[in-house]
Amino acid sequence: MMNYDEIMKRLRDSQHDLNAVVTFYEDVVLQAEQAKNxxxxxxxxxxxxxxxxxxxxxxxxxxxxxxxxxxFNATIxxxxxxxxxxxxxxxxxxxxxxxxxxxxxxxxxxxxxxxATRISGGSSxxxxxxxxxxxxxxxxxxxxxxxVRKPASYCGVVGFKPTYGRISRYGVVAYASSLDHxxxxxxTVAQSAELLSVLQGRDDxxxxxxxxPVEDLSDLSLDLKGKTxxxxxxxxxxxxxxxxxxxxxxxxKQLEAQGAMIKEVSLDRQxxxxxxxxxxxxxxxxxxxxxxxxxxIRFGERVNADSYQEIMTKTRxxxxxxxxxxxxxxxxxxLDDVHQEEVFQKAQKIRRLIVEAYDKxxxxxxxxxxxxxxxxxxxxxELKNHQSxxxxxxxxxxxxxxxxxxxxxxxxxxxxxxxxxxxxLAARKLEDKKVLAFASxxxxxxxxxxxxxxxxxxxxx
Numbered sequence: 225m226m227n228y229d230e231i232m233k234r235l236r237d238s239q240h241d242l243n244a245v246v247t248f249y250e251d252v253v254l255q256a257e258q259a260k261n262x263x264x265x266x267x268x269x270x271x272x273x274x275x276x277x278x279x280x281x282x283x284x285x286x287x288x289x290x291x292x293x294x295x296f297n298a299t300i301x302x303x304x305x306x307x308x309x310x311x312x313x314x315x316x317x318x319x320x321x322x323x324x325x326x327x328x329x330x331x332x333x334x335x336x337x338x339x340a341t342r343i344s345g346g347s348s349x350x351x352x353x354x355x356x357x358x359x360x361x362x363x364x365x366x367x368x369x370x371x372v373r374k375p376a377s378y379c380g381v382v383g384f385k386p387t388y389g390r391i392s393r394y395g396v397v398a399y400a401s402s403l404d405h406x407x408x409x410x411x412t413v414a415q416s417a418e419l420l421s422v423l424q425g426r427d428d429x430x431x432x433x434x435x436x437p438v439e440d441l442s443d444l445s446l447d448l449k450g451k452t453x454x455x456x457x458x459x460x461x462x463x464x465x466x467x468x469x470x471x472x473x474x475x476x477k478q479l480e481a482q483g484a485m486i487k488e489v490s491l492d493r494q495x496x497x498x499x500x501x502x503x504x505x506x507x508x509x510x511x512x513x514x515x516x517x518x519x520x521i522r523f524g525e526r527v528n529a530d531s532y533q534e535i536m537t538k539t540r541x542x543x544x545x546x547x548x549x550x551x552x553x554x555x556x557x558x559l560d561d562v563h564q565e566e567v568f569q570k571a572q573k574i575r576r577l578i579v580e581a582y583d584k585x586x587x588x589x590x591x592x593x594x595x596x597x598x599x600x601x602x603x604x605x606e607l608k609n610h611q612s613x614x615x616x617x618x619x620x621x622x623x624x625x626x627x628x629x630x631x632x633x634x635x636x637x638x639x640x641x642x643x644x645x646x647x648x649l650a651a652r653k654l655e656d657k658k659v660l661a662f663a664s665x666x667x668x669x670x671x672x673x674x675x676x677x678x679x680x681x682x683x684x685x
Contacts, residue, residue: 228252228310231268235312235359242335242357244350246273247281247314255310262308263422269304271364272351273314274321276395277301284397285317285329288524288543298395299427300364300406307422312360315350319545321366321399322511323347324374327604328545337379337682338643342601345375347399348407352379355409356644357682362419363409368399369503370622372407373634373648378601380636380644380676382663384408384416386656388629389434391420392427400510401432403503403626411673413635413664417441420656439657446661449483454589457490462617465599467640472595472647475637478669489585489592495578497613500620502578503627505558505571512555518543579628583652586630591651591662594621596634600643622648631656633663636672642679 232252239245249255259266271277274284276294278301283289297305304311316329326334326349334349336342337357344353348365352372355363356379365372367385376383384407391406398404406423410416421441427433455476463469476486520526520539527538544552558567586592598618611619625632632650639645649666651659677683 226256226266226268228256228268231359232312235354238354238357238359241340242337242353243332244316244334244353245270245313246283246285246316246329246331246350249280249311249313252310252312255305259308259310262306264304264308264418267309267362268312268360269309269362269364270313270315270351270354270360271301271311272317272348272366274317274366274397275301275314275364276397277311277314280314282314282397283330284320285331286319286543287330287545288518288520288539290330291525292523294395296395299392299429300423301395303423315348315354315363317349318347319548320397320511320515321347321368321371322548322551324369324371325604325607326350326353326375328547330545333604336601338680339601341603341605342643343378343604343607345378345601347371348375348409351409352376352381352383355379355381355411358411358680359682361411362415365407365409366396366399367405367407367626368403368507369620369626372409373622373632374597376409376634377596377636377646378644380646380672380680382410382413382416382636383634384410384420384660385625385632386420386424387434387631387654389432390631390656391423392425392430392433394427394429398514400507401514402510403507405626413633413660413667414444416633417444417660420660436654441657441660444657444661444664446665448479448665450485451662452485452487452589453479454487454489454585454592456585456592456594456621457488458493458496459491459594459617459621462614463595463598464614464618465640468595468599468645471638471640475647475670482669487589489588491581491585495574495581496617496621498574499578499623500616502571502574503620503623504554505567506575508551508555509558509568510555512552512559515552575627578624582624582628586650586652591649591659594648596622596646596648600640600645625650629653631659633659635663635667635670637670638675639679644676
């Protein structure tokens with residue numbers, strides 16, 4: 225039987241180095257007793273702190289929600305516990321999931337497990353860092369633009385976002401409802417498949433959840449011979465780090481040696497240049513609507529004042545970080561009746577054009593394969609405020625799979641100067657098993673668990 229006391233001690237001790245946890249569970253031993261003889265056999269797991277947990281504080285790393293204790297579980301929490309998972313902690317995240325750095329939580333920045341001066345990525349920063357440090361094997365995150373898959377690349381782990389609606393989002397604090405996905409971090413592809421087997425399925429509490437039959441994920445075996453792997457020409461050309469591109473190209477040669485065919489596909493460069501702007505408008509307009517209730521009256525840690533209007537103004541001013549305030553201003557502008565057609569609706573139309581072009585490219589291949597990030601995790605002090613058009617494409621292309629709702633997985637490929645980086649695989653709607661099977665086959669070729677033994681400081685401790 226697992227020594228949960230030792231696991232919790234290591235988790236608590238890691239706070240000094242990683243700052244990845246917001247709230248620790250106090251009933252771990254009781255959960256473990258109840259998990260006996262169930263499917264997941266007491267699997268230790270942590271949850272991003274935007275997942276509603278009955279009787280356990282759920283802050284979404286936002287100061288305004290510091291006092292929020294839900295009276296219900298998210299559907300995924302019930303499924304995990306019914307299947308024998310043991311929840312250890314709620315993990316830090318960018319505030320209300322708005323961000324990609326892991327630096328904006330009200331509890332302070334999450335550190336990268338390989339180098340504390342570098343970001344873990346976000347918004348699912350704490351979950352990625354804890355799996356990267358091998359303090360847990362699996363964790364739950366959420367992914368609106370790349371918030372599971374980019375941190376997975378930075379922290380050297382598997383980050384999987386299934387088809388939109390494959391996993392219920394009931395009880396997960398929303399960011400942008402048309403883009404949000406529940407995602408899974410793990411140290412192996414098989415562990416992600418095991419969790420998806422438990423979490424997938426229709427949930428009438430979430431009307432966006434799929435009616436499609438659940439998939440049997442017990443067998444992920446795949447022969448790469450004769451399979452066609454697509455490389456998106458414009459994304460590959462936009463990548464700037466030659467060290468990462470060199471290793472990526474070497475891996476393509478490995479795939480060809482296995483009998484796979486590498487095919488270049490193309491997307492309209494003008495559409496790719498619009499990806500981030502479209503995402504920024506759609507996501508922030510939806511977020512502004514979703515979070516209108518965070519006002520100190522209906523929800524939130526109230527700042528008292530003489531009138532309701534003043535209470536709301538002061539509560540939101542003191543309860544939200546600067547990044548959120550900017551995004552809410554943009555969202556409110558885009559939703560205003562005067563601007564909605566020119567801003568929000570136009571962004572939605574361009575999103576549709578992007579999805580149609582992406583779907584056409586995917587129809588020509590079995591999967592598409594890209595570098596998950598343009599670089600290894602950057603230092604927190606060296607983040608750029610502005611990006612060139614090439615950087616906009618190379619750093620934000622994973623949002624394609626949120627626009628389309630397609631399954632997408634990042635797996636670690638290698639290291640550059642002692643820091644991990646990953647590749648991303650994606651396929652069309654409902655092809656989750658295909659993505660997992662390809663990722664599993666690639667994982668065997670890469671053997672990352674052997675590569676990290678001499679590099680990951682948490683393994684060497």
